[in-house]
Amino acid sequence: MEYSSQRAVLIRKSEEGELLDRFLREGSYDVLNKLILIPLEEAAFKAFSQVNPSELHEVIQTQKMAQIIREIRSTIESKVAEGRLAAHQLKTLPEDSSDE
Helix, strand or coil: CCCCHHHHHHHHHHHHHHHHHHHHHHHHHHHHHHHHHHHHHHHHHHHHHHHHCCHHHHHHHHHHHHHHHHHHHHHHHHHHHHHHHHHHHHHHCCCCCCCC
């Protein structure tokens, strides 16, 4: 990967990670979690517990609801981790590359 594009990717990942980290630390995530994600997760569990087990399509659909909520949480956490790694890599990246 070209040095300048590698640096641009690291900067973008670092900035995204910082934004999401701030989102987590400043309490916005708590609001999203409390008012949106937890109620959706509870609704998915309730729907799953009430679905007829012989209706495979409905079973899968209710499982997907819960999976999407877990995926949202996991994506936030992984983007924060990627951002931290990118910030670290930016610190260790030389100022200029000899292959430019």
